[in-house]
Amino acid sequence: MTDAAAPPPAAPEAGPTAQAFARLMQAHRSIRQYKPDPVDSAFIDRVLTEAWAGSSSSGNLNMVSVVKSFDAARRAHLCTLHAGQPMVRQAPLVLTFCADTHRTRQWLAQRQARPGFADFHSWHVAAFDAMILAQTTSLALESHGLGICYMGTTMSSMRTIADFLELPPHCLPVTSLVVGWPDEAPAQRDRLPPQAWIHEERYHRPTPQDIDTHFAQREQRGRERYLAVGPEMVTAWQQHGITSLAQYYTSPIKYDPDVLAENSAAIEAVLRERGFLAPG
Ligand SMILES: Cc1cc2nc3c(=O)[nH]c(=O)nc-3n(C[C@H](O)[C@H](O)[C@H](O)COP(=O)(O)O)c2cc1C
Numbered sequence: 001m002t003d004a005a006a007p008p009p010a011a012p013e014a015g016p017t018a019q020a021f022a023r024l025m026q027a028h029r030s031i032r033q034y035k036p037d038p039v040d041s042a043f044i045d046r047v048l049t050e051a052w053a054g055s056s057s058s059g060n061l062n063m064v065s066v067v068k069s070f071d072a073a074r075r076a077h078l079c080t081l082h083a084g085q086p087m088v089r090q091a092p093l094v095l096t097f098c099a100d101t102h103r104t105r106q107w108l109a110q111r112q113a114r115p116g117f118a119d120f121h122s123w124h125v126a127a128f129d130a131m132i133l134a135q136t137t138s139l140a141l142e143s144h145g146l147g148i149c150y151m152g153t154t155m156s157s158m159r160t161i162a163d164f165l166e167l168p169p170h171c172l173p174v175t176s177l178v179v180g181w182p183d184e185a186p187a188q189r190d191r192l193p194p195q196a197w198i199h200e201e202r203y204h205r206p207t208p209q210d211i212d213t214h215f216a217q218r219e220q221r222g223r224e225r226y227l228a229v230g231p232e233m234v235t236a237w238q239q240h241g242i243t244s245l246a247q248y249y250t251s252p253i254k255y256d257p258d259v260l261a262e263n264s265a266a267i268e269a270v271l272r273e274r275g276f277l278a279p280g
Contacts, residue, residue, distance in 0.1 A: 024143055029188060031147030034091040034180035039146065044068060044093065044179075047144065051137040055129070063117065063126035064133055065100040067165045067173075068093060074164075081160050082153040082176070091147075091180035096154065096161065097134045099126030100171040101276075118170055123276035130174040138177060147182035150175055156263045159270045170275045190221050219245045 014022065048066060057064075069075050070093055079088040088094055101117035108115055116122070138148045154161060154176045161173045196206070196214035206214065222245040227234055242248045249255055271277040 024139060026188075028139075028142060029147075029182075029186045030149040031178075031180075031182045031184060031186070032087050032149055033182070033184035034087060034147065034178070035183045037092070037181045039070075039093045039179060039181075041068065041070060044095075047140045048095075048133075048137060051140045052133055054140070055132045055136040057129050057132075058125045061104060061117075061125065062129070063099065063101045063104050063122070064130045065098040065103070065167075065171060066133070066137075067096040067098065067167075069096065069165075077164065078161070081157045081164060082151050083156070085151065085153060087149055087178045088151065088176075091149075091178035093179040094151075095134075095137070095177045095179060096165060096173045097130040097137075097175050097177070098165075098167060098171050098173050099123060099130050100167075101126050102168045102170040105170055118275045120271070120277055123172075123271060127174045134175050134177060141177075141179055145181070146179055148177045148179050150177060155267065158267060159273075162270070162274070172270065172274055172276070190217055192218060215246075223248075 012018075052062075052064075069078055072089075075091075075094055076089050078094055079085065082088045101122050104117055105115060107113075108117075117126075134150070138150075141148055152175070154173045158172055161176075162171070165173070167173070192214055196210070226245070226248060227237065236242075236253050237248065240251050240253060242251050242253075250257055252259075268277065272280055
């Protein structure tokens with residue numbers, strides 16, 4: 001039985017491993033400029049294997065696949081599928097993390113088991129595992145001094161990337177990492193403060209004052225950073241009548257809700273085609 005009046009246990013003191021890990025996480029930056037130096041394929045296999053050991057897997061089903069793209073010509077094509085983001089071409093490696101129930105379904109069939117994992121729930125199970133592995137891999141790669149950047153364009157180009165990588169049914173890309181040796185040392189990006197997103201026992205709904213306080217630093221730094229991109233960005237903000245970071249985020253030049261609605265419909269259609277959603 002626990003004593004409700006007992007003081008909470010003291011926080012454990014950070015040992016050397018915890019301190020090194022905290023430093024590693026504090027050093028994280030998304031890298032968008034890479035040296036041409038290659039990355040070794042066998043080394044990447046080792047890092048991925050270690051990262052997978054360090055990642056939980058729903059039901060230990062292991063419904064993920066990772067496709068390594070080293071070949072320059074293939075990366076150049078992937079670059080076009082990733083909306084021309086230059087680091088896809090520039091970095092020596094692209095890792096595409098896939099939600100994959102294809103292999104598991106094949107195993108079930110070969111063992112005369114009841115078919116399964118061809119549904120929306122299984123899509124989420126496999127997609128979450130793929131994201132967990134991607135993030136563990138990111139930290140593992142960064143621990144070796146490599147740089148990474150996630151490619152959110154994987155979602156909007158799901159079908160074309162799946163075709164290009166010759167993914168089977170019940171297997172779709174969830175996210176990608178470009179990987180290589182950093183050729184830039186960007187400043188650390190700010191995050192919302194802990195009070196904004198860590199809740200005690202129950203969700204604390206933000207008041208208008210909370211929103212003002214919690215977003216103040218992001219609004220200032222984000223606005224400064226975007227407007228420092230170049231005069232074209234300043235002109236674009238003026239042309240679209242954007243006066244704040246919030247307005248920028250849902251403007252036609254960032255995350256346009258109309259475009260996201262189109263993307264959402266396209267993702268739904270791909271999930272149907274590839275067997276994760278019942279035919280409409
Ligand atoms: C799922 C996901 C998708 C992302 N997609 C892109 C992308 O397509 N292009 C890009 O330049 N950065 C992308 N990023 C990187 C974010 O912009 C970056 O993590 C964020 O600005 C915080 O910066 P930091 O990672 O340096 O701390 C993505 C990050 C995540 C988690």
